[in-house]
Amino acid sequence: MKSLIKNIFSGAVVGCMILMTTACTIRISEDTFIVSDEQPAAYQTDFVVQLQQVMPNNIITPVSIDASEQVRLKGFYIDNPTSDTTLMFFQGNGMKIEPDSLSILTRLSELNTDIFIVDRRGLGASEGQPRIENLIADAQLQLDYLHQHYPTNKVIVHGYSLGSFIAAQLVKTNSVDALVLQGSATNVDDWIDEKTPWYLLFTRIEMPEDFRKADNEQVVAQYYQGPLLVIGAENDDQVPAELSEKLFDASQSEVKALIMVPNTGHQGMLDNAHAMSRYQAFVNNL
Template identity: 30%
Template sequence: MLRILVITLLALAGAFLLVRLLEAQMVFFPSKYPSGFWSLQSGNDLKITDVWFTAGDGVKLHGWFAPHPQPVASLLMCHGNAGNVSDRFDWLDMLHQRAPVNLFIFDYRGYGRSEGRPTEEGCYRDAAAAFDWLAAQNLNVPIIVHGHSLGSAVAVDLVHRLPNRAAGVILESAFTNATDMARLMFGPIPVHWMSSMKWAADEKIAAVTIPKLFIHGEYDSIIPIRLGKKLFEAAAPPKEFVALSQADHNDTFVAGGEGYYRALRNFMEKIALIR
């Protein structure tokens, strides 16, 4: 009996250590420069400028800034867990054509041309530094934070820790927390008990009082729409949920069609009127 107990405890300890060692590799899938589409920095009047800034702990970060000639807002974009900013070029290009907004997208530490290694807290710090850079440009339009997929948790943390500095937040293909995602991915295996990562957007969003727009594809094969709706239910008003009937996880800006861009424009223009 004692032998079985010892073996069980050793197995649990081994599993715990394994999860802690590998959790970053299970969450973060960065592409480092020059991997990606870095030559595509202009198209359809989209002009991208390289931006360098520093996180609060000294990590050097990189982003892309694309101004609009007649913006109603500036959009700070927190991307998902894979690739780098250059993989979002088509999205930036299409958004620039269809919405009157300045675009600022940055790479978390360890992604693209940013230095360091990605961590949960590091992503939060990087987003705060990106917000500070954008605010310092004094563009005289409201700042709206956008988060896609993993970036939705980063966006929620940002507007939670910087209350009322952003004018609104857009959460696309969002999820609730790391526990719900671990259960989705690993079923009955209790990975969430062993992981240090929380990504607890659902615990923070109730305290966020700025306007919120949720966008989710009904055919999302990575983060099911029920998790997006669960986060929406946890959110305080004002809030709006837009379900895109033909969209999956990474194609909302294409499969969502004009309904996707109309939702973004309407949200931005409402905020511009309020501010």
């Protein structure tokens, strides 16, 4: 998740001149919070070549999914011929497959699973205007597409940052073999509490109701009880490590693990060799 809240808060200081004595309201809309592009951009051949170079034994297939509002979602299915497990990866806010995901896809390929990744609506190569409601519906379409076109023995759903909320909502109503929440908050209210500077204590922050309905803590505490892996970073200034720990503690899963990556911020968690070793062990034990 990008430092959008920080920027919004900075602007709010200008609008609320006397915060210590006067209440002020910041209204955050889906349009301002969810990063989107003006128009989709097709994947470049050079990028696909780079993908193939970092995972030469895999078969990389472009995918196109018809979604609501006559929108087409674009992405890739990366087939590891030795695997019967597919990892569905949901990206962070503003994170495109090209050019942002080459590094993380390289790391995920080390798990020796198939990988299914789609640019979310309104970003990268995918069309449309994103809202929380249609992003969740699109995730269901992606899972249905996976089962229809690429039947697999096991499905791991991995959500990073904003993508963790989409991932959690998907497993709330679908049976999967494992859930991975990386750089994830418990819910939007906890996140706002952690990110609100002291000088905005008299400020009320209004978020769309759909944001509050997407509650990761509620999902792992009440709905999802399968294998869970929570990955956080000690120096994460976007989603404080305390929220990853709170999410892990709330989980009712019998099989669960928490990886807290040292000396790392919101990005680069999977660049840590020890974290990837533990991730691999988690996958191997499914």
